[in-house]
Amino acid sequence: MSKLLNNTGRQIPGPTTANVITLFARPHCPSHKSYVQQKITFAPKHSINHYIAYPYFGVHCSPNRHKLYPSQPAPQEPYTEWLLRSRRCALFADVTGLQPVKRSSKKIHQWESNIRAGYSVDHASIWISSTGSVFLLNEPYQPLLKNPTDLKVAGFTHIEIPLNLSPYCGGGSLDGNAPGTRSYLITGPLCQTTCRVVL
Secondary structure, three states: OOOOEOOOOOEOOOOOOOOOEEEEEOOEOOOOOOOEOOEEEEOOOOOHHHOOOOOOOOOOEEOOHHHOOOOOOOOOOOOHHHHHHHHHHHHHHHHHOOEEEOOOOHHHHHHHHHHHHHOOOOOOEEEEOOOOOEEEEEOOOOOOOOOOHHHHHOOOEEEEEOHHHOOOOOOOOOOOOOOOOOEEEEEOOOOOOOOOOOO
16 A cells, blocks of 8 residues: 655545455456456445345455466456456445445345336445435446436436446446446335435
């Protein structure tokens, strides 16, 4: 991790190291001769267990570099997108105060099915606030719907997440190209309060 220095040359205190997470990606083989294994290290507010219910956290990567075996044949392209996705998941959770959870009840399944019935849903995940409010994070490549007011008429409220906080960001690149997905946080009849997440 790099050091941050102020204008006097003294180091600025960084985030606590109590929850530092290091993830190793699956090895890739850019030269067809030797394997390369990328890693990412970041210091979120919580331990790794706080974030792993997000379905795309830790995909193609692991805290234990020795548990990952190269694909056969190993791809030439690195798994950078998946490493960054895990870091963005933690950032989204820490900024919003929400936590990803598993789909644990019939009511949540039904609520999600009602949304899927009329709207473009992809890369969906369930998040919960500290007060118990439930949200669907929807990250599709397609527009959410042609007429956003239809969502409100159906009893749902949604906000679009800024790209710099969106966890999935599918199809983005390190060259600055915008991702192909957009992220929407949706709440509705299952949640007895309005969407109060401040971004």
